[in-house]
Amino acid sequence: MKLFSYLSRHRIAVLLIFALLVGQAICDLALPRFTSDLVDVGIVQSGVEHAAPEALTADSRELADVLLSPDERALLDRAYRADGQGVYRLTDEGRAERAALDDALGPVLMLAHAPAAQRQRVDQVVDQVRAGSLDADRARLMVRQDLGASGADPSIERAAVLSAAGAELQAAGVSLDDTRMAYLLRTGGVMMGFVLASGALSVLVGLVAARTGARIGHDLRQQLFERVTAFSEADVQSFSVASLITRGTNDIQQIQNMTVMLLRMVLYAPILAVGGMIMVARTDLSLSWIIGLAIACVLAVGVVLMALVVPRFKLMQKLIDRVNLVAREMITGLPVVRAFGRQGHEQARFDEASAALMRTQLFTSRALAFMMPTMMLVMSGATVLIMAFGSEAVDAGSIQPGSLIAFISYAMVIVMSFLMLGMLGFVLPRSQVAGTRIDEVLSHAVSVADAPDALAGAFCSQEGARIEFRNVSFTYPDSDRPALRDASFVAEPGSTTAIIGSTGSGKSTVISLIERFYDVSEGAVLVDGVDVRRVRLSELRAQLGYVPQRAYLFSGTMASNIAGQVSGGDGPAPVPGPGPDPDLDADSGGDGPGPAPDAAADLPRVREAARIAQAHDFIQAREGGYASEVAQGGSNVSGGQRQRIAIARALARDARALLFDDSFSALDYRTDAALRRALADRRAGVTLLIVAQRVATVLNADRIVVLDEGRVVGVGTHAQLMEDCQAYREIALSQLSADEMRGGRHE
Numbered sequence: 001m002k003l004f005s006y007l008s009r010h011r012i013a014v015l016l017i018f019a020l021l022v023g024q025a026i027c028d029l030a031l032p033r034f035t036s037d038l039v040d041v042g043i044v045q046s047g048v049e050h051a052a053p054e055a056l057t058a059d060s061r062e063l064a065d066v067l068l069s070p071d072e073r074a075l076l077d078r079a080y081r082a083d084g085q086g087v088y089r090l091t092d093e094g095r096a097e098r099a100a101l102d103d104a105l106g107p108v109l110m111l112a113h114a115p116a117a118q119r120q121r122v123d124q125v126v127d128q129v130r131a132g133s134l135d136a137d138r139a140r141l142m143v144r145q146d147l148g149a150s151g152a153d154p155s156i157e158r159a160a161v162l163s164a165a166g167a168e169l170q171a172a173g174v175s176l177d178d179t180r181m182a183y184l185l186r187t188g189g190v191m192m193g194f195v196l197a198s199g200a201l202s203v204l205v206g207l208v209a210a211r212t213g214a215r216i217g218h219d220l221r222q223q224l225f226e227r228v229t230a231f232s233e234a235d236v237q238s239f240s241v242a243s244l245i246t247r248g249t250n251d252i253q254q255i256q257n258m259t260v261m262l263l264r265m266v267l268y269a270p271i272l273a274v275g276g277m278i279m280v281a282r283t284d285l286s287l288s289w290i291i292g293l294a295i296a297c298v299l300a301v302g303v304v305l306m307a308l309v310v311p312r313f314k315l316m317q318k319l320i321d322r323v324n325l326v327a328r329e330m331i332t333g334l335p336v337v338r339a340f341g342r343q344g345h346e347q348a349r350f351d352e353a354s355a356a357l358m359r360t361q362l363f364t365s366r367a368l369a370f371m372m373p374t375m376m377l378v379m380s381g382a383t384v385l386i387m388a389f390g391s392e393a394v395d396a397g398s399i400q401p402g403s404l405i406a407f408i409s410y411a412m413v414i415v416m417s418f419l420m421l422g423m424l425g426f427v428l429p430r431s432q433v434a435g436t437r438i439d440e441v442l443s444h445a446v447s448v449a450d451a452p453d454a455l456a457g458a459f460c461s462q463e464g465a466r467i468e469f470r471n472v473s474f475t476y477p478d479s480d481r482p483a484l485r486d487a488s489f490v491a492e493p494g495s496t497t498a499i500i501g502s503t504g505s506g507k508s509t510v511i512s513l514i515e516r517f518y519d520v521s522e523g524a525v526l527v528d529g530v531d532v533r534r535v536r537l538s539e540l541r542a543q544l545g546y547v548p549q550r551a552y553l554f555s556g557t558m559a560s561n562i563a564g565q566v567s568g569g570d571g572p573a574p575v576p577g578p579g580p581d582p583d584l585d586a587d588s589g590g591d592g593p594g595p596a597p598d599a600a601a602d603l604p605r606v607r608e609a610a611r612i613a614q615a616h617d618f619i620q621a622r623e624g625g626y627a628s629e630v631a632q633g634g635s636n637v638s639g640g641q642r643q644r645i646a647i648a649r650a651l652a653r654d655a656r657a658l659l660f661d662d663s664f665s666a667l668d669y670r671t672d673a674a675l676r677r678a679l680a681d682r683r684a685g686v687t688l689l690i691v692a693q694r695v696a697t698v699l700n701a702d703r704i705v706v707l708d709e710g711r712v713v714g715v716g717t718h719a720q721l722m723e724d725c726q727a728y729r730e731i732a733l734s735q736l737s738a739d740e741m742r743g744g745r746h747e
């Protein structure tokens with residue numbers, strides 16, 4: 001159970017919630033008892049709570065003197081004082097000993113206010129006691145048996161005693177209206193206190209549960225993000241980007257919602273059920289079978305619904321993935337969709353995915369919508385049954401109306417708590433699906449990772465790196481055709497090595513293998529003579545400056561993009577403050593999505609890199625200069641500008657080898673030439689690996705590697721290859737004029 005394993009990390013919060021819920025249950029379960037008291041004591045007994053009334057008539061006092069034991073008489077003497085008008089008033093001392101007083105006076109008052117027929121017999125017994133022919137204890141028992149008050153439901157006996165006490169009060173001249181109102185206000189007030197306490201506890205539970213849910217969501221997002229950033233290209237492909245996004249958002253949200261629900265409702269249910277059962281056991285057990293029947297119905301409905309709905313939940317997450325995938329593809333490729341008039345087709349594709357999701361959601365919603373009315377039917381049915389059987393008991397005098405109302409309330413509490421437990425059947429599978437999907441990502445073995453015995457400090461040279469491909473073969477994970485076959489070549493330190501070949505010949509693959517985005521299938525890639533699989537990834541990549549084929553920029557500023565710091569913000573860049581050099585305005589971006597402090601500190605390096613990459617002039621020309629805003633994905637700069645910023649980013653780090661993956665093709669010839677000149681001047685000593693389509697770009701390279709269908713078909717200078725490499729000659733002839741080819745040096 002994934003949800004429980006997430007919760008186990010928040011034990012203290014769960015224990016706190018449990019304690020709060022117990023408190024809430026105590027308050028909630030007290031309420032039906034108060035209702036019962038309001039009806040049975042407040043309304044039926046006019047608020048008379050005690051057998052020993054506040055006021056006693058002289059007649060009853062006299063009767064008590066006859067029937068009570070000497071100890072009880074002494075108690076009575078302490079408890080009541082004559083007020084001089086023929087009425088005895090309860091003293092504070094009497095109130096303090098109320099329980100004993102109730103026991104003593106209850107039977108006496110029942111005798112005093114017995115119906116006329118029985119009263120005659122009482123008088124006879126009293127006379128006998130007075131005459132000394134009957135023992136007082138025995139007389140009391142006899143009279144109580146005659147009244148038939150013993151043996152009945154204790155609450156009924158109590159009711160009889162209280163009504164006698166009420167009659168006594170009236171006889172003593174006390175208004176029962178006042179007693180009733182005082183009782184109703186007092187008990188109602190206490191009841192309201194319990195309601196408020198229950199509400200306050202419920203709010204506290206809600207707060208702690210929401211916090212726990214939010215923390216679990218936050219932690220999972222964090223873990224997932226960390227994991228995904230460690231993924232290789234192949235790992236990402238194995239899940240699909242859309243699915244990773246759904247898992248990181250929708251699935252985690254599911255877990256978060258379910259956690260709150262579990263803590264607030266499902267944890268409360270067993271507490272409430274047990275408490276309700278205890279209360280029912282104390283009220284009356286003869287109608288418990290109705291509660292059992294209702295629970296059985298609730299569980300049966302729950303099981304049927306679960307069988308229908310749970311399989312759909314799993315399907316639903318997959319359908320959300322699909323909707324995300326189609327939407328993402330359509331939005332990313334919107335210009336192409338428009339240009340080729342594919343709106344209708346894309347719309348239909350999206351509708352299909354969306355409709356499938358809608359159908360599944362509708363099915364589950366309908367099934368769940370059916371649940372509530374069915375449950376209400378079960379509960380109402382149970383209420384009617386309890387009323388029907390309970391009224392007989394009320395009629396027979398074995399239960400009071402208020403107690404019946406309390407019984408119904410407790411029965412509903414028990415049934416409701418089983419209903420909530422039944423919800424667990426829906427909640428858990430759903431969160432299980434989401435949890436499994438998240439777990440799949442978290443436990444996915446990253447295909448390219450540091451080896452346990454990875455070498456640290458493998459690179460200590462400051463010179464250009466030596467890169468060697470030794471009999472490298474490589475096949476992409478989802479492909480059966482090798483992208484590289486037995487490729488061998490060396491890029492010497494400080495030299496420029498170009499890689500050229502037709503499309504799909506494996507040029508980008510070469511760069512990917514050096515950066516270790518993938519691991520070779522056979523052979524080895526060596527940097528400074530060390531197999532790249534044996535060194536730490538971070539160390540390897542620190543040696544390399546990489547410019548991808550499709551330049552990607554992050555939201556932030558020009559400076560933060562070149563400095564390689566992702567700002568994460570997508571708001572506008574800070575407005576540059578006044579300053580002599582607009583470049584340095586980047587310094588002002590301290591806390592916004594502008595350049596991070598490091599980017600500002602690195603500004604000279606950033607500007608130098610931008611100058612080499614031929615990006616300085618156009619950045620300067622922009623309002624805000626290096627602090628000017630770059631939109632997400634670099635959508636507010638041109639393709640060529642984007643490429644130059646990406647080149648500057650690679651140059652800004654102190655790399656020992658620069659890998660350009662077809663990075664010059666988006667540049668015009670002049671910029672391309674100027675960039676290569678600047679590179680030769682300012683980055684001398686750094687190994688350059690240039691993947692290119694244009695022969696003009698590679699003409700002056702120290703070494704050109706020609707690839708054809710993944711095989712190295714030629715290695716040499718332009719002149720050598722023109723002599724002895726057919727594939728190179730064909731490419732060159734298709735691109736260069738005779739002059740250019742003869743001249744060799746080209747700019």
Ligand SMILES: Nc1ncnc2c1ncn2[C@@H]1O[C@H](COP(=O)(O)OP(=O)(O)OP(=O)(O)O)[C@@H](O)[C@H]1O
Pocket residue numbers: 476477478479483501502503504505506507508509510549662
């Ligand atoms: N992620 C991938 N999964 C499966 N096959 C791939 C993947 N990337 C590339 N390939 C295949 O590997 C082969 C070499 O691709 P690569 O991108 O290295 O070619 P390239 O020479 O850089 O092409 P271009 O000049 O068009 O960029 C191609 O046949 C391509 O279809």
